Amino acid sequence: MPTTQQAIPFHLAFPVHSLAAARSFYGELLGCPEGRSSADWVDFDFYGHQIVAHLAPEEAGHRQTSAVDGDAVPVRHFGAVLPMAQWQSLADKLRQADTRFIIEPHIRFKGEVGEQATMFFLDPSGNAVEFKAFADIGAMFAK
Structure with missing residues:
Protein backbone atom coordinates (compact mmCIF):
# COMPACT_ATOMS: atom_id res chain seq x y z
CA MET A 1 0.00 0.00 0.00
CA GLU A 58 -17.12 13.94 -27.79
CA GLU A 59 -15.78 13.05 -24.32
CA ALA A 60 -13.85 16.25 -23.52
CA GLY A 61 -14.85 18.89 -20.97
CA HIS A 62 -16.16 18.99 -17.43
CA ARG A 63 -19.89 18.86 -16.80
CA GLN A 64 -20.69 19.13 -13.08
CA THR A 65 -19.52 21.20 -10.13
CA SER A 66 -19.51 20.66 -6.38
CA ALA A 67 -19.41 23.32 -3.65
CA VAL A 68 -16.05 23.51 -1.81
CA ASP A 69 -15.45 26.39 0.60
CA GLY A 70 -17.74 28.67 -1.41
CA ASP A 71 -16.38 27.77 -4.85
CA ALA A 72 -18.13 25.78 -7.61
CA VAL A 73 -15.36 23.21 -8.13
CA PRO A 74 -15.49 21.08 -11.29
CA VAL A 75 -16.14 17.52 -10.18
CA ARG A 76 -13.96 16.01 -12.90
CA HIS A 77 -10.54 17.64 -12.70
CA PHE A 78 -6.88 16.85 -12.18
CA GLY A 79 -3.78 18.79 -11.34
CA ALA A 80 -0.72 18.93 -9.14
CA VAL A 81 0.28 19.99 -5.65
CA LEU A 82 3.24 22.34 -5.99
CA PRO A 83 5.54 24.02 -3.49
CA MET A 84 4.05 27.43 -2.61
CA ALA A 85 6.69 29.48 -4.47
CA GLN A 86 6.25 27.37 -7.63
CA TRP A 87 2.45 27.69 -7.34
CA GLN A 88 2.75 31.49 -7.11
CA SER A 89 5.13 31.58 -10.07
CA LEU A 90 2.70 29.50 -12.16
CA ALA A 91 -0.24 31.71 -11.12
CA ASP A 92 1.73 34.78 -12.22
CA LYS A 93 2.68 33.13 -15.55
CA LEU A 94 -0.93 32.13 -16.23
CA ARG A 95 -2.17 35.64 -15.44
CA GLN A 96 0.43 37.12 -17.82
CA ALA A 97 -0.80 34.68 -20.50
CA ASP A 98 -4.37 36.00 -19.96
CA THR A 99 -5.61 32.63 -18.75
CA ARG A 100 -9.32 32.65 -17.97
CA PHE A 101 -9.62 31.16 -14.50
CA ILE A 102 -12.82 29.42 -13.49
CA ILE A 103 -11.63 29.81 -9.90
CA GLU A 104 -9.11 32.60 -9.46
CA PRO A 105 -5.89 31.90 -7.54
CA HIS A 106 -6.65 32.31 -3.85
CA ILE A 107 -6.28 30.75 -0.39
CA ARG A 108 -8.96 28.20 0.56
CA PHE A 109 -9.80 27.09 4.12
CA LYS A 110 -7.95 30.14 5.46
CA GLY A 111 -6.92 29.64 9.09
CA GLU A 112 -8.22 26.05 9.10
CA VAL A 113 -6.58 22.66 8.95
CA GLY A 114 -5.66 22.05 5.31
CA GLU A 115 -5.32 25.73 4.37
CA GLN A 116 -4.23 25.77 0.74
CA ALA A 117 -3.64 27.94 -2.27
CA THR A 118 -5.72 26.86 -5.26
CA MET A 119 -6.61 27.86 -8.81
CA PHE A 120 -8.71 26.24 -11.54
CA PHE A 121 -8.80 26.80 -15.27
CA LEU A 122 -9.82 24.86 -18.36
CA ASP A 123 -7.57 23.40 -21.01
CA PRO A 124 -8.52 24.10 -24.66
CA SER A 125 -10.81 21.03 -24.64
CA GLY A 126 -12.70 22.19 -21.54
CA ASN A 127 -10.99 19.78 -19.11
CA ALA A 128 -10.64 21.32 -15.65
CA VAL A 129 -7.13 21.60 -14.21
CA GLU A 130 -6.33 22.55 -10.61
CA PHE A 131 -3.02 23.54 -9.10
CA LYS A 132 -2.72 23.84 -5.35
CA ALA A 133 -0.08 24.37 -2.70
CA PHE A 134 0.07 24.05 1.06
CA ALA A 135 2.06 26.32 3.34
CA ASP A 136 2.46 23.12 5.40
CA ILE A 137 2.59 20.11 3.05
CA GLY A 138 2.06 17.90 6.11
CA ALA A 139 -1.50 19.26 6.26
CA MET A 140 -2.43 17.83 2.86
CA PHE A 141 -4.32 14.90 4.43
CA ALA A 142 -4.99 16.43 7.85
CA LYS A 143 -8.53 16.17 9.22
Whole structure:
Protein backbone atom coordinates (compact mmCIF):
# COMPACT_ATOMS: atom_id res chain seq x y z
CA MET A 1 0.00 0.00 0.00
CA PRO A 2 1.49 3.38 -1.00
CA THR A 3 2.26 5.83 1.78
CA THR A 4 2.82 9.56 1.72
CA GLN A 5 6.57 8.88 2.00
CA GLN A 6 6.76 7.03 -1.32
CA ALA A 7 6.97 8.93 -4.59
CA ILE A 8 4.91 6.82 -6.97
CA PRO A 9 4.04 8.46 -10.30
CA PHE A 10 0.42 8.31 -11.39
CA HIS A 11 -0.92 7.84 -14.91
CA LEU A 12 -3.98 9.71 -16.15
CA ALA A 13 -5.60 9.54 -19.59
CA PHE A 14 -8.11 12.21 -20.59
CA PRO A 15 -10.01 13.27 -23.74
CA VAL A 16 -9.17 16.27 -25.91
CA HIS A 17 -10.66 17.74 -29.07
CA SER A 18 -7.27 18.62 -30.61
CA LEU A 19 -3.79 17.20 -30.06
CA ALA A 20 -2.25 20.40 -31.44
CA ALA A 21 -4.13 22.46 -28.83
CA ALA A 22 -3.11 19.98 -26.10
CA ARG A 23 0.54 20.27 -27.16
CA SER A 24 0.34 24.06 -27.05
CA PHE A 25 -1.39 24.13 -23.64
CA TYR A 26 0.39 21.34 -21.75
CA GLY A 27 3.70 21.47 -23.60
CA GLU A 28 4.21 25.17 -24.18
CA LEU A 29 2.12 27.02 -21.58
CA LEU A 30 2.52 24.60 -18.66
CA GLY A 31 6.01 23.47 -19.72
CA CYS A 32 5.33 19.72 -19.62
CA PRO A 33 7.82 17.80 -21.78
CA GLU A 34 6.23 15.66 -24.46
CA GLY A 35 6.82 11.92 -24.46
CA ARG A 36 5.59 9.33 -26.90
CA SER A 37 2.70 9.99 -29.25
CA SER A 38 0.67 8.70 -32.17
CA ALA A 39 -1.95 10.20 -34.46
CA ASP A 40 -4.53 9.65 -31.69
CA TRP A 41 -2.72 10.47 -28.43
CA VAL A 42 0.26 12.25 -26.88
CA ASP A 43 1.76 11.82 -23.44
CA PHE A 44 3.33 14.48 -21.25
CA ASP A 45 5.57 14.54 -18.19
CA PHE A 46 3.22 16.36 -15.79
CA TYR A 47 5.50 17.16 -12.84
CA GLY A 48 6.90 13.62 -12.84
CA HIS A 49 3.59 11.94 -13.66
CA GLN A 50 2.37 10.57 -16.97
CA ILE A 51 -0.71 12.19 -18.45
CA VAL A 52 -2.01 11.18 -21.86
CA ALA A 53 -4.22 13.35 -24.05
CA HIS A 54 -6.40 11.09 -26.20
CA LEU A 55 -8.20 12.45 -29.24
CA ALA A 56 -11.87 11.99 -28.26
CA PRO A 57 -13.72 15.28 -28.84
CA GLU A 58 -17.12 13.94 -27.79
CA GLU A 59 -15.78 13.05 -24.32
CA ALA A 60 -13.85 16.25 -23.52
CA GLY A 61 -14.85 18.89 -20.97
CA HIS A 62 -16.16 18.99 -17.43
CA ARG A 63 -19.89 18.86 -16.80
CA GLN A 64 -20.69 19.13 -13.08
CA THR A 65 -19.52 21.20 -10.13
CA SER A 66 -19.51 20.66 -6.38
CA ALA A 67 -19.41 23.32 -3.65
CA VAL A 68 -16.05 23.51 -1.81
CA ASP A 69 -15.45 26.39 0.60
CA GLY A 70 -17.74 28.67 -1.41
CA ASP A 71 -16.38 27.77 -4.85
CA ALA A 72 -18.13 25.78 -7.61
CA VAL A 73 -15.36 23.21 -8.13
CA PRO A 74 -15.49 21.08 -11.29
CA VAL A 75 -16.14 17.52 -10.18
CA ARG A 76 -13.96 16.01 -12.90
CA HIS A 77 -10.54 17.64 -12.70
CA PHE A 78 -6.88 16.85 -12.18
CA GLY A 79 -3.78 18.79 -11.34
CA ALA A 80 -0.72 18.93 -9.14
CA VAL A 81 0.28 19.99 -5.65
CA LEU A 82 3.24 22.34 -5.99
CA PRO A 83 5.54 24.02 -3.49
CA MET A 84 4.05 27.43 -2.61
CA ALA A 85 6.69 29.48 -4.47
CA GLN A 86 6.25 27.37 -7.63
CA TRP A 87 2.45 27.69 -7.34
CA GLN A 88 2.75 31.49 -7.11
CA SER A 89 5.13 31.58 -10.07
CA LEU A 90 2.70 29.50 -12.16
CA ALA A 91 -0.24 31.71 -11.12
CA ASP A 92 1.73 34.78 -12.22
CA LYS A 93 2.68 33.13 -15.55
CA LEU A 94 -0.93 32.13 -16.23
CA ARG A 95 -2.17 35.64 -15.44
CA GLN A 96 0.43 37.12 -17.82
CA ALA A 97 -0.80 34.68 -20.50
CA ASP A 98 -4.37 36.00 -19.96
CA THR A 99 -5.61 32.63 -18.75
CA ARG A 100 -9.32 32.65 -17.97
CA PHE A 101 -9.62 31.16 -14.50
CA ILE A 102 -12.82 29.42 -13.49
CA ILE A 103 -11.63 29.81 -9.90
CA GLU A 104 -9.11 32.60 -9.46
CA PRO A 105 -5.89 31.90 -7.54
CA HIS A 106 -6.65 32.31 -3.85
CA ILE A 107 -6.28 30.75 -0.39
CA ARG A 108 -8.96 28.20 0.56
CA PHE A 109 -9.80 27.09 4.12
CA LYS A 110 -7.95 30.14 5.46
CA GLY A 111 -6.92 29.64 9.09
CA GLU A 112 -8.22 26.05 9.10
CA VAL A 113 -6.58 22.66 8.95
CA GLY A 114 -5.66 22.05 5.31
CA GLU A 115 -5.32 25.73 4.37
CA GLN A 116 -4.23 25.77 0.74
CA ALA A 117 -3.64 27.94 -2.27
CA THR A 118 -5.72 26.86 -5.26
CA MET A 119 -6.61 27.86 -8.81
CA PHE A 120 -8.71 26.24 -11.54
CA PHE A 121 -8.80 26.80 -15.27
CA LEU A 122 -9.82 24.86 -18.36
CA ASP A 123 -7.57 23.40 -21.01
CA PRO A 124 -8.52 24.10 -24.66
CA SER A 125 -10.81 21.03 -24.64
CA GLY A 126 -12.70 22.19 -21.54
CA ASN A 127 -10.99 19.78 -19.11
CA ALA A 128 -10.64 21.32 -15.65
CA VAL A 129 -7.13 21.60 -14.21
CA GLU A 130 -6.33 22.55 -10.61
CA PHE A 131 -3.02 23.54 -9.10
CA LYS A 132 -2.72 23.84 -5.35
CA ALA A 133 -0.08 24.37 -2.70
CA PHE A 134 0.07 24.05 1.06
CA ALA A 135 2.06 26.32 3.34
CA ASP A 136 2.46 23.12 5.40
CA ILE A 137 2.59 20.11 3.05
CA GLY A 138 2.06 17.90 6.11
CA ALA A 139 -1.50 19.26 6.26
CA MET A 140 -2.43 17.83 2.86
CA PHE A 141 -4.32 14.90 4.43
CA ALA A 142 -4.99 16.43 7.85
CA LYS A 143 -8.53 16.17 9.22
